[in-house]
Amino acid sequence: MSTYSAPLRDMLFTMKVVGDLEATCALPGFEECSPDLVESILEEAGKFAAGVLDPINRAGDVQGARWKDGVVNAADGFKEAYASFCETGWNGMPASTEFGGQGLPTLVSTAVLEMWKATNHAFSLCQMLTLGAVEAISHHGSQELKARFLPNMVAGRWTGTMNITEPQAGSDLSVIRSRAVPEGDHYRVSGNKIFITWGEHDLAENIVHLVLARLPDAPAGVKGLSLFLCPKFLVNEDGSLGERNDLLCTSLEHKLGIHGSPTAAMSFGEKGGAIGYLVGEPGHGLACMFTMMNHARLNVGLEGLGVSERAYQHARAYALERVQGRTATGSKTIIGHPDVRRMLMDSKAKIEAMRALAYYAASQMDRAHAHPDAELRAQSQALVDLLTPVVKGWCTDNALGIASDGVQVHGGMGFVEETGAAQYLRDARITTIYEGTTGIQANDLIGRKIAREGGKTIRALIARMDADSRRLLDSRDASLSQIGLALHGAVGVLVDGVDWLLANYGEHPERCAAGAVPFLRLAGTVIGGWLSARTAEAAAAQLAAGEGDAAFLGAKVQTVRHYAAHVLVQAGALRDTVVGGADTTLSLADDQF
Amino acid sequence: MSTYSAPLRDMLFTMKVVGDLEATCALPGFEECSPDLVESILEEAGKFAAGVLDPINRAGDVQGARWKDGVVNAADGFKEAYASFCETGWNGMPASTEFGGQGLPTLVSTAVLEMWKATNHAFSLCQMLTLGAVEAISHHGSQELKARFLPNMVAGRWTGTMNITEPQAGSDLSVIRSRAVPEGDHYRVSGNKIFITWGEHDLAENIVHLVLARLPDAPAGVKGLSLFLCPKFLVNEDGSLGERNDLLCTSLEHKLGIHGSPTAAMSFGEKGGAIGYLVGEPGHGLACMFTMMNHARLNVGLEGLGVSERAYQHARAYALERVQGRTATGSKTIIGHPDVRRMLMDSKAKIEAMRALAYYAASQMDRAHAHPDAELRAQSQALVDLLTPVVKGWCTDNALGIASDGVQVHGGMGFVEETGAAQYLRDARITTIYEGTTGIQANDLIGRKIAREGGKTIRALIARMDADSRRLLDSRDASLSQIGLALHGAVGVLVDGVDWLLANYGEHPERCAAGAVPFLRLAGTVIGGWLSARTAEAAAAQLAAGEGDAAFLGAKVQTVRHYAAHVLVQAGALRDTVVGGADTTLSLADDQF
Structure with a gap:
């Protein structure tokens, strides 16, 4: 088994170049942050x-999480690791200082979260759900709810969940049936929820469930949904834990991967109704939930990045160690076989592009949150909104291929579970599904994020990418010029896709939806390529100035060239599929399949 | 759970159009075969x-196969199914009549094998290994060995294995260490083998192991390898079973998938040496093994096809049943969501192209075997040699994506093991690895199958594809003309790739190897597209003549159009990667990864 080594050099370089770390640390509220502090x-x-x-x-x-009679025990080592995670302050680190977090820039917490995702995807979900719930409560909850729940949640003494899905209500939340009946200052919540991540466990003293349910007089559809906070143990006035609430974990799912993360089926109100507190306005449950969801979507994108990095490191370690056959390149181990090298280079190039994309989005979140100029804040927020489905959809889509190539590099040993490569593939497989499938991300991207505003934000982004590609194209550095040429072509291809979508969305939304996922892949490919190109430009400048680590900087330039020659070249086919592929996608009757 | 429905209509149509079923049945030796018989x-x-x-x-x-103290029990139901499989004659069906097989064309057995692969990949491997061993023994074994072993193996009373891999010798067979020492009319074999498929089990009375090992005076490397037949139970002169041989299954691997297939670690000769009989000449073990291997490679390609078909059917059933959200196309279930439809159409189009490719290769095997004209036989054999790595590499590569999309169509339910979608993904994952990884197939393709003969066979194939594409391009049928246009462009792209490989292979084999897998994908994409186009042409002709099932034929044309718009469009990027991608693949030092 390989051991994880955090890619600190690439993380910091990417934060500086595309995340503009210095400027981020200079934003109001982040004054205590500095590049040196971030490094430590x-x-x-x-x-x-x-x-x-x-x-x-x-x-x-x-071993996985184990259920018995409603009680769930986490796998060996998880409880101790979680205690240590909370004690050292990592749990609340990304949260705001108001309730005990460290108030660091999202750019910084993003890099840290990547490490949790890389090393223990299943474990990382507990924090993700908790902080998502913290965000929803802090945005929409009453002062009393905030005071009573947030400090313990940020500290990790209590964890949080999202109770959305029901057997008949997966991607379609309009058919949620769970109900909430008012009773004094609280509500009685009843219903059955499934796929509740870390819905029950023994890591923490209490679990704070956020539950989507309907009030008695609520309208049908999503406008009838309200959000309720139902703690596993009721909390007394003095903050101590009271009675057990009327909610129960009835079973755990047997999943393909992330076995360490208990995926609970929850039953609320079997004995008359779980006590719950309304979060936000009645009928605004979906909006409250989306606060968690957008947070979670970026986080799941980070899972794609993290699991890719870990799978790559695992495969790299094997390729550097395994002797098999005479290699064509002189290396003694299988990393010398050109096809093994191709798989590792593909992975490395995509991982670094994903990292650039995710960190860029994070830095825009910081600007959207903290920049003194309201117009810049709004621009950055629009960019975050645009990029969220791309980070989620594209990084997770890539992760499936990278984790699969990680198995492939291992040859027959990759198929043997003890080798560990297969776990990354199994774990990665959920990331394109939960928190909205890739199809849902892609529809969000083309509909809400592009068509609804007539393409304003993406056109502004394209203008920047186009300008950067022209500058690179004109570079005297042959590598940069090559990268610029490929990028310039790919940006033009993205323009074709955007133009077609905007021209067709109004009249033929179903044709646009047929090409939505290829378009999302196109957008990720090009934007990831653009940010990568910026890192190559910075690396080349440092090399030319004789600064920095030449081996690292040289590898960066070559890796981005690889991205141009192996990934950006796919842009044209994606565009062709978007623009010319809807006809046949929609051509068959259901019974012709 | 869905139930399997053999795609008989598409199978027969493909056999007739690209496999030339009538001409195949007319070949000498297949006279008893007729299209009607084949249908039944x-x-x-x-x-x-x-x-x-x-x-x-x-x-x-x-449940999987279970090991205890050297004894392996197959999963529940496997023993009964195997008995029935042999009784009804399915086991030996593809074998020649000489030892009890049915002597049917490979084209026919290929379609039948596709069904075993689709419905029970793990089970199907037992037959595949047995018939591979039958082929090696019947080509290279002595008359005595043939008489003593083959009838029982063809009947399935005894099964067969390939014992090749050792812990230090995976893809590189030159470092195999197992030894064989002569003793009278036999040898004493000793050594440790791993990854032995169906190496031990309780389905049959005896297991016939073919073992690669070295004689005492053998040279190092692959030229020192000889092949030995070591039965689990020795066979007496009268054919009855004698003593247990000195060989043992020491454990089974815990694998990602195909749990029903026991993957054994075997120990030979712990008590002085397993009795073994030489198969073929000393030092010709590799050649004998390759007889099995080529057979197995086409079969593993069929696994890619079979598991894709089954995963597709499973996803289709779910998509036709699951209600979730208002669809953009009017269907009541999720098959009406354009992106679900896109995934199903992509799968369908690739599956039908893979089927066309596999059946075409099978029909060429029949011609190579049975055609009265020696020159045509040689041409067909060259085509089979060329296509074997493409069938193996491309069909299995596609299977990973199709099985993964099968999970995706199920949404969150796809990640739950009980749904069954995840098994197809886990099972499929081995197919790009065993019997030679995709990288090995691709090197075989560009080296032995193309460069070594100066591209003669592939250029002849390209000429046919080009002529067909021009004919289609000129068609008055708009669909065919569209398909022809896309195919014509893709054939030209393939020519670029071939030209580049032939120009560079002599001087820069490592640069060619860096692009070998993208080239294999390109070859599969274009050849699969060509054969698909021929099926579309035949379907359009029948439609125009008012013959056949209009819904099926119409779907065929649309599906091939889909292939053109969604798959053939990728050819250009693959070519670009082959031609322009080697530089960066080979650019980094090992420690820069």
């Missing part, structure tokens, strides 16, 4: 990830 | 696959 935070996080989370990842897979 | 064979096979093999596939996965 990442170093510490890397040690925790490698030393605590990575070693228990396999136990999480093999 | 396929119907019966379909019933067996759906009625016997499909229902136990999940037990194979969940």
